[in-house]
Amino acid sequence: MQESTTNSSFRLAVWKWAAMIILIFVFIAGWIVPLKPGIIKVSPDKAVAGEMIVVDVVGYNSFYLTDTTKLRAWLRLAGDTVLQAHHIQAWDDRNLSASFYIPSVFPVRQEAYPLTLVLDHGSDGTSILPNAIFITPASTQDTAEMKLWFRDKIEHVHQKAGIQYPFRNILAETIRNTYFHVPMWFCMIILFGVSAWYSLQYYRNGDIDFDRKSVAFIKVGLVFGALGMVTGMLWAKNTWNAYWSWDVKQNMSAISLLIYAALMVMRSSVEDEMQKARLTAGYNMFAFVLLIPLLFIIPRMTDSLHPGNGGNPALGGEDLDNAMRMVFYPAVIGFILLGLWISQLVYRTDKLKGNL
Amino acid sequence: MRVKSILAFLLLMIFQTARAEGDSSPDFIRSIGKIYVVAGVCLIILITLFIYMIRLDRKISRIEKRQKNE
């Protein structure tokens, strides 16, 4: 980290300006770009096969009234087995009703049949609600109705124009937290890494200044780690319904925080400065090397609620689309730069304090 | 001391909202597509970073004062 020796308060290093501009962009773009239309609720969510049902659909960010003739809806059992709605009536922009006939026989045999609702609109694009309606089998079955499953196809669907974040069931607007919660972890790992690198420098030439640097980075890394944990808990409470789900990634991050907190405790209980610096450097390098399998290998081998691995009900398939990438990557870079900046300030303060 | 009281107040607030939204029925924090969760996350990040910066600022002021006295 270069030291800026300027006195003028506005003559900052370029990367500090970059941090500010990037973060301002992230906070604005993260908030104002709307979500794609989606489906919040379907009622009823249970039905019996072999009957005509009328489904009330509540949309999110939708504009059903703009072009009612282009509304189409399907119920999908799996793959190509779909039922198209006979009639769709949009009541307002957020509410519509669709009627379906559910055949009394099914191409596969199960206890209950979860059907996915697919809605296509000329300007809103396609929205999907997985497992929208559960169908219980009918008492009398008419095998002639089997062909109904194969009559319709989902085709000629539309795409919503413009830049929007995807709507994901359960997540809804909290998908924006990707830009605020996730970079905290990236930032923490980078700061700990920089700190381990300074520890290596201290190991090489024993300059106490490197010790100060590595400790400053650990302190700020701990703050970012704690932020990641608290924000993650708030998010988890509202999507996974528990503050702490003993998810792999949650555990690993808690462990890494514990390790570095232990390092700070260890530092505070050593009197001798050189001793303190040497023990810190040793433990720091040891801990960082052990953190690598902890953070990067073990989570990959286990199922996680987090997107990207395992069976996650909230995010499936494509986790980041292009619109999100345009904000997510800058967010990561911006928060990392901010973390480096704050650590540099902490280091400079500690240095001043040490010199007095 | 003041920082501590602010922290305590914040904690209290967080727990209050936590208790308030403990029921699973859609309520304030989950209305409008759970947008308030995003607001909460942003606020937590900003407030924590600001408190951290304020602490740093005070530390530097103390050092400056000590420097002047010498």
Added chain:
Amino acid sequence: MNRILNLVATEARIELRERSALSGIVLYVLSSAFIVFSIWKQLPPKEWGLTFWVIFLFCSLMAVLKTFGKESEGRYFYYYTLYHPLELFAAKVIYNLLLLVFIFLLLWFVLFVMAGNPILRIGWFFTTGFMSAIGLSFLLTLITSIAIKTQQNASLTAVMALPLMIPLLINILRLTAYASGTTPDENPWNEMMLLSSIISLVVGMSLWLFPYLWRS
């Protein structure tokens, strides 16, 4: 090598001269196993593995801390002038390894007597136990050598070592689950590879860092 073995022998002789040391560890294992078992009453295979490793972890922490705790400042200085740090480290690690293997076998025997043996693949279980003893003896020796330089060494060893043990522990638990047949996973070689790579990381790092940390 001879010098190292010599050192191990000295260490063992000092340790065994005081009967209380070894019997203290035996009693620690027995009583903690008894307490945990009296809470559980009956141990299903899955919980058997968990209980086993939790007790093993704490016992080994205690035992390693004890081997360091008894040495006075003067003796360290004496050692420091006589032996290369790596020789010292090797001696400590070998001694602790023997101790951990002893604890492992003792604990296995105790739980075997009290709660039965749910382990189906004994070979896997013992390999896991031996590997974890290697990993833990290196890790604990290094961490304890850091912690004794501080004022409050006993609590700090636990605080600093426990989170670092967790990557090892996760793999050990998975391998134990495989050994007792409580997991559908039928390919333990991945886990074994990961465990051995973590252990080699621990070994490499501690061999590199110990001479540096020992200086004072």
